[in-house]
Structure formats: structure tokens, C-alpha cells
Amino acid sequence: MSKEINVGVPTDSEVILGILNNSESVLKRLYIAYFPMVLQLIINNNGNVDEAKDIYQEAIIVLYNKVKTGDFELSSKLKTYIYSVCRRLWLKRLTQMNRYGGDIKDFEEYLTVDDETEKNNERDIQFNKMGNALKLLGEPCKTIIEDFYINNRSMQEICEDFGYTNSDNAKTQKYKCLQRLKKLFFQQK
């Protein structure tokens, strides 16, 4: 990828296509293009740099998921959409931390968005649970599960990596690990 393409704000349709094609450079240009806007919103409304990063990444993930699942319809400029989602998320965060003073300084126009962030929140809870369950699972189970289910590696490769004598042993091990993971996952409240 040449440096030329890396600079500048990507067009809205470029972003959509880029996300669908898993384009690293489009994601980067998108991220760099709109981060200052969100940073400005948050540091001027009782927030700090780290909170701005959290909120912005959450908004990018919302956009990413919506595009990936195919139910994203761009009814306004992408910039406005991202700003609105961040604004909504930040208001929610401020209220949770009891830091919301009743008014917010705005720098862009915005639309009302809410149901999307709610949906995302539910998914976040599931992911949190999964993360905790995997941490509790310990080695070598964690790596076996990740290799097989996330990284799509075959049982043969896993078998060799872990030095199992035959793939049946590896399969039994994987089965036991999965059962434990399920248990750990559903135990959490």
C-alpha cells in the first residue's frame, strides 16, 4: 500500500467497502480521520484522553459490526453518524459516573441514535463473559480452543504443536476443554 493512499479522509462508500473487504488501510484512514473530532468532544466535556479512545473504539466497532452484518444504511454523512454514536455513548458513560452536569458542548451536528448502542452493549457483556471464561480455563485448553475455533487450525496441526501421540487424544482433550469452557461461561452471572 503506498503512502499516498494512506493519507486523507476516505469517502463514505470507500469505508463501507473497506470494512467488508477487511481492508487494513481503510480502517486506519477512517480511524485517523475522525479521532480528533471525538477527542475534542470528550476532553471538552469532562473526559480525558483514555476515555476518548474507549468511546471512539466502541463507536468504530458498532459501525464495523453493522456493516459486517449488512444492516447498515447510511442515512447521513458517516462523520455525523460516528459523532452521534460517540455523543450518545459518552452521555451514557457520564450519567453512569454521575459526572453529567446537564449540558454538553457540541462541535458537530448530530442525530438521535440509541437502539444500536443498546444492542452492542448486550454483545459486549457476552464477550466479557467469554474473555473471563477463557482466562479461567488456563493452558493448554485456552490455546487449543483458540487455535481450533478462532484461528481455524486443523486438529492435525494442533496435535503436532502439543505433541499428542495421536489425534484422538487431542480430540478428547479438546472436547474436555470445550465442556469446561461452557461450564465456566454459563456459571457467570
Add this chain to the structure above:
Amino acid sequence: MSDNQLTETIDRYLNGEMTKDERARFEILRNENADINAKVTEHKHFTNLIKQYGERLELEQRLNAIHDEIDVHALEQELLIRPSWVVMLWRNHHSKISVAASIAIFAVLCTLFATGYLSNRETNYIELKGKIKKLENSAHQLSSKISHLEPGKKYNINPGNFRGTGFAISSNGYIVTDYHVVKDADSVYVQTADGKSFRTKVIYSEAQPDVAILEINDPSFKGLGPLPYTFKKAETDIGETIFTIGYPSDVLVLGPGYLTASTGFQNDTASYQVSIPANPGHSGGPLLDSKGNIIGIISGKETHIEGAAFALKSSYLLKAIQDIPADSLKNPLNMNSKNVLAGLNRVQQIKKLQNYVFMVRVYKQ
């Protein structure tokens, strides 16, 4: 089939590793056996969750990597709106500013209190006794020295330090005036409209409600005629035409006006507020209604309000008269009950009244 094997089979099925035959057979099994079907669905759901979790993790790592390339600090400096210097000053020093302000307010209050600004009764209310000019006083003393050179001529020359007004409450020489007129007096004289002067003695006084009773104990006093006025016991209504006569100067002065409020200074219920041109020297003067009934006694005025003078109500005056101890009275104090002023006009009323209203001269060192 054990659970272990089943899971393995489902994994292969979901990953598309089965042969065509195998796949068809499994699908038939799935359709026939609801248990297995449920297991497949559940397994699929759970493994998808793992997969999505992995994707999310990866995305977050990518975003973090991008984020690390941004110079966040420089952006922050650029984008943060700096509040104005007044706000900054307040944020940095608000505790010190608060303490300084508190001390300033405290100091101001202390000063006001110490200088008597806060207790403003004295400043707004003046008693209407007249102070006779020092110059006049010394001039008289000078002339008295000259007169003394001529033997045989002997009369009282000292005009007194203070002057007020008083009026008779009985024909045998009892006179009422304000307490503040005769307060701390060494001697008190009363002078009639025609210039006769009598020595009197203060036989009773009350600082609250500011009443003093004098008795003429001068041998030259022969008694007054029957009083032309009576004392009104009931309250008088706002709007009544009233008048007072007194001695703000050396001659009798009429003060006409109206009763303007049923309470006096700072809503004192013992007094009326009256609109009368009252001046120093009016203190102790009688307040009469148009029929010639005594309805009060002039006591003072408010300095900051034009035309607001105050008079003690006659009912309080009568109460004070009743409170005089019996052994202070040498002669019986007989109050008059016959009013002869009712039908007369103002000129005739004053003609009849003037012999019963006295200038009170007070001497003190």
C-alpha cells in the same frame, strides 16, 4: 455415540469436512433425532460466539495499533478549549478567594456593628425636644449680670437648656409631658402663653411609654380654670383631621394634619403615625381631634421619612396617669369630663386651649 464423538462429528459437520454421503446421513439423523438437532444448534451458537469474540479481540488490537500511531497529546493541546483566565484563576485559587471574601464580609459587619449602623433606632428617630442655642444662653447670662447691678429687679433669666411642650391634665396644676424632655433635669419650669413662669416638680415618669407628670409647686400659682378638653379613651381612625399646638419656638405654634397610621415607629402599637409639621420643641404637645378631644401626645418623628411624626395614644397616657402612686399626689388629681371645644371652630378652640398648654423649660448641667 458418546458425547465426545458426537461433538467431534458436529465440529466436522460445521466445518464442512464431511464427505457427501456422511453429510447426508448426518442430516437425516439430525431431522429424526430432536436431541441431536438441539445439540447441533447449541454447539453452533456457542462456537460462533467464540469466533466472534476472537474477531473482536483482533479488531481491538488493530485499532489499538492504529491509535498508538496518533500523537494524542499534541491533538489534546490543540483541541482542548481553555477557559478564560478569570475561570482559571477561580479554579486555582478559589479556596483562598473564599477565605478572603469571608474575612472582608466579617470585617464590614463588625465595623457596621461597632459604629452603631445596624442599630438604627436612634438614627431614624429623633425626640422633639428643643435645645436652646448656647449663644443665646450666654447672651442672656451677660444681660443677667448687667441686671444684677440694679438691685430689686429679680427675675429668672436662664432660658433653660432644653425646651418641650406640656399640657394640663387637671385644673390644680398637674401637667403631662414626655419623659425624654425632663430626663436628668435639675429643675423644670413651665411657662404659659402670656409669659408667666412656674417652678414644677417631676412627680412621676415612665421611660416606656415616654410619659412624665409634673406638678406646679410655685407659690404664685393660683390654679387654672376647668379644662376645656377631655381625653378620648378609644382609638382614633386613620384619616381623622387632627392638630397639635406647642412651643418649637418662643411662641405657640399650631401644627395641623391628619392621622396617617394606627401604629408608630417600627410598628409600635402604642403610638399613632401622624402627618404634622413637627419640630424640636413639639415633644409633649397635646394631639387633638377636630372635636377637641385629646387623642395623644407628640413624642418624636422619623428622620428619613418626610411628614412622619409619632404620638403616644391617649389610652396609654391615661394608663400612666392611673399608675401614679397615691402618695406622690399632694392634691387630688381630678380629670375633666366635660368638653367645651366640640362645637367651636379651630380659632376659638386654640384661644381656649392656649392657657392650658405650657412651654416646658428644662435645666441641667
